[in-house]
Amino acid sequence: MSILINKNTKVLVLGITGKSGRLQTEIMKRYGTNIVAGVTPGKGGKEVEGVPVYDFVKEAVNNHEIDVAISFVPPPYAKDSCIEVTENSIKFLVLTTEQIPEHDVVQIIKYAENKGARILGPGSAGLISPGKCKLGVHPPNMYKEGHIGVVSKSGALSYEVGKTLTENGIGQSTVVAIGGGPFWGLTQLNIIKLFQEDDDTKMIVLLGEIGGTMEEETAKFIKKEVDKPVISLIVGSSAPKGKSLGHAGAIIEGDLGTAKSKINALREAGAYIAKNHMDIVEQIRKIEGK
Amino acid sequence: MSILINKNTKVLVLGITGKSGRLQTEIMKRYGTNIVAGVTPGKGGKEVEGVPVYDFVKEAVNNHEIDVAISFVPPPYAKDSCIEVTENSIKFLVLTTEQIPEHDVVQIIKYAENKGARILGPGSAGLISPGKCKLGVHPPNMYKEGHIGVVSKSGALSYEVGKTLTENGIGQSTVVAIGGGPFWGLTQLNIIKLFQEDDDTKMIVLLGEIGGTMEEETAKFIKKEVDKPVISLIVGSSAPKGKSLGHAGAIIEGDLGTAKSKINALREAGAYIAKNHMDIVEQIRKIEGK
């Protein structure tokens, strides 16, 4: 098993005729992802990599069985497109688009929440269940099937760790990049909850970053609800202090958001704090050795 | 049993210090309804009929266990008040207020729908489960405990029929007035579904009116899903043809909305069409006699 996607997942690609949409469609298809349709306004009737393109999500839904969608739509059209997807009862959307206006992002997330739909992103690199399905831009050769669930804010860091695990013979159940923030549909907590419930995931790797308070909240959840081993790498300890978000930001975050605060919270929750990517491998081996 | 309310239902009254709110609180309390709190902005700290009044729904919810709310709030404040109730996780609201701007009504209903809350109204006279709970303005002496479920658009017509049934020794499980429209939270269909599922309701009386297409849709549902006897009275056969709603209204409604269309649809669905209120009594006796 895996989380969110599997071998049979039927995929709709939004913005399929754009540069990224086209290339990633090709790579996903080659990996074996079952892409059944694409949408780009005004390009209905065309084909990309053998995938039929429609003008509207409704048309795609009427002509194909669709489980999930992945969006490569540019920022100005992202909100409209996300709502169109949710409105058409597609319950899981990977939103790769970055640089979406914050007022739009907030509406995208709230609307999905109202409709009981899941959004991974914005700015998500997607997710991959090695050997089963790749829904996003994870470089295929860096992953192999196995039992480690990885969740990361950063896409690139999830590739980095995936690569390290794979090179050391450790496979993954699913590797998920939730996006760099500052807004998220699915959070670390949501993904870890799914890993906890997933029979095929034996251990969880949590890749966090300085800023925000998400890791602190995730730690609370881990402490209460997670009994699988959690190994965490928090990056940014040596980074210069970020620019202030003004009074309002400081009031909201208070003392939270530093690497130290996150590491303390996670350690207190029982997670192993890895020094670097190689240390993750060592810790996994140690646990497996038991 | 009964639907939506029962002996233990804990009630919040919105607009409790107004003329209607105050009088109806008194009558409901006398009937035995468990009114635990009231809200009127700016009147926090006062009491009405021994019921504590708060400025905010949140305060009431923090200080009392509350299951349902009933609103006597004037039209300009209705939308805000309804959203405040829904926002505070109260999942059933009787909205008695009439004359609310249509744009506000549509938002009230949509918001409740998004949050999984039920709204009876606007312009609803409320409902009564005789001997258990009265949540609204139904005159108490016109009802007695029994097994007939009554649903009506019009409040007054539900009193009329309740009175006739009671005078003829026929008790009711619950009598519900959904409001005169043209917009509704809970519909005839929603109420009949609850009656169908309610063990204590043996027969259903549906009181309809000309205009709109609700009875036609209800009929479709009855045909498919209801196996309890349904007795229907549709009023307005002899009324002069109403004012046109313009092209748009005519396009939406087409040939529907007349007494004839409603009666045909309900008869086709297996409902008995009563000639008048006395005929309802006769039909119930006939069925009971079997």
Place this chain on the structure above:
Amino acid sequence: MKLYEFQGKEIFKKYGIPVQSGFLIHAKDNGKDLTPPLVLKSQVLVGGRGKAGGIKIWDGSTDASKIINDLFALTIQGEKVKAILALEKVDILREIYLSITFNRGKSTPVLIVGTSGGMDIEESARLNKEKIYFVEIDPFLGILEYQIRFVAKKLNIDNYLEFKNIIRAVYKIFKEYDATLVEINPLAITPGGFVAIDAKVNLDDQSRFRHEELFNKLREEKEFIQDKKEAHASKPKEDTITYVSLSGDIGVISDGAGTGLFTLDLINEYGGKVANFCEMGGITNSEVMLKSLKMVASDQSVKSILVVLIGGFNRMDDMAEGILKFKKELNKDIPIFIRMCGTKEEIGKELMKKANIPVYDSLNIAVKKAVKKAMEN
């Protein structure tokens, strides 16, 4: 409040929806200088104006004043023509139908477009359902780009940007004016682009508290061209009375729409004929009761009055008070049959008893008596 075409088009202009240039001719104006060709359109609030001959084209070959006088002589569905909107003539390549209103069954705003448009839109909707498209609008999201793209595709619109701006403007008017209907029928495609040939805007009287200034301005415009009596109908209402005039001899008052309709059915069943019907609506007190009785009694053909009261919100003590006031003021002797029960009925009945006015508890008996009396008189 229904707006005249010229009022609707003023709003359209403000929101950037293209309309023909033109001017209003009042009944009191005489002899304006006119240059042909012109479309002369009677300004009435009822429908069916085109079919009733209320729209004429003046091409200059005849006398304009003749056409104008003919129009002013018209009465369309009971409404006298008091103003004419004179508009430039435009070349129409194609007509479409466009409106935003509420889908009452679904409690949602709805965008409606039709591939043809014009006077017979309801009929064509009935016959060719596929030519009308409905798009539900989430009131919290407004109208979305993909929804506009959808209807543009269905209608084969070339100039998408202009079309989008019109739809956005229509929705903006719908929302910002608290309208219950904004209709452009037809929306013409001309060589110069889109033109809204007609404008139908209905405002929600219930939203008046948000738009006092606007409502007053529109009412003043209406009063300027209407008879005072007609204009009165759109004045601020302090009550919620619905009054309908019919052709029988029994006056009916009820304190609920449902029981009112039911009472009409019962009267019909017992062979009676209703002269007029007054439903007091949501705001009921002794003054409203008094006013309703006066309205019903003022009709000369009324031979008996039936008052059907079954109070929930409505208080019988208030109703009794109103009836007693009426009895005191009334200078002719119309028999009144009162059915009274519900909230505060003990007090109401006590008051009626003291004044020696019989009340009935049974609706049937009250109806039968009222019908019988009207037949006798």
Place this chain on the structure above:
Amino acid sequence: MKLYEFQGKEIFKKYGIPVQSGFLIHAKDNGKDLTPPLVLKSQVLVGGRGKAGGIKIWDGSTDASKIINDLFALTIQGEKVKAILALEKVDILREIYLSITFNRGKSTPVLIVGTSGGMDIEESARLNKEKIYFVEIDPFLGILEYQIRFVAKKLNIDNYLEFKNIIRAVYKIFKEYDATLVEINPLAITPGGFVAIDAKVNLDDQSRFRHEELFNKLREEKEFIQDKKEAHASKPKEDTITYVSLSGDIGVISDGAGTGLFTLDLINEYGGKVANFCEMGGITNSEVMLKSLKMVASDQSVKSILVVLIGGFNRMDDMAEGILKFKKELNKDIPIFIRMCGTKEEIGKELMKKANIPVYDSLNIAVKKAVKKAMEN
């Protein structure tokens, strides 16, 4: 885009939020006629202006030009004072804090009010949590009456109507300007009513496509008072590069924020020191690669450059092309260590191989080599 106080107050005025009357003094102005008393406020975009002595009151007892010259001589957190806002002095009875921003954790707009307000708001928030109130706003509903009533009660506001209008205006600005923050700190209660003493408005650069005209106008205002170089930062960005300058000797470029931060940590672990850090962000192509290399290399203290590429969206063929262009253009010899893998890595590696530039597959090795080289040089 952060706005200056005077720009924020222009917007406040437009939306009916009361502000002090006043005028702007530019560094280039000489000798305006001034009437005491005046509050003279340095216009800078960084925080901590008050504590840095950037705000002075001129009561007429000293020479105004002396105070003004002192202010123009200030540099606050690295930002030179180029303009001063001169404002009428108002009597303050009480100060409160008011802002609307996003609660990023909850992905929702949030109204924040504080019973005190002023410079030490963060500190007072830390110490007395109960004095700050947060109200989450549903972006589809906007701010609701009961929410405003709630904060008004908590803050003991007497003039509710005026307060409500200010909050509604703040939310309207937040929404209509695509702001990420609208802050009034403090909002003063004066004998004459509320006055916004300060204005902090941050706009969302990502929303520029909706507000081209506005952004251009604001930028021109900024350019008028700023050095050109500083103004440049708020020009339309065609790329998404983040550049941070530090004090070490290794230049770092990454194609992801997470791996970038991780690389900094690794360099630190291996004893290296970072000179500057360039994260290419979401839009990556050969031009962005070239530009990033140039930015990093332009720093004289850079002794080795580490390029960390692990492409998902980012294509290694594009990156290789950018690196080759840089190599061609570069006229000094800085050693570059490249870690390259991911999307299109075969083509990218092939291009690098042809040009005889070594690339590494292991991050550790690349980092170690870059650190070692910097230490050697």
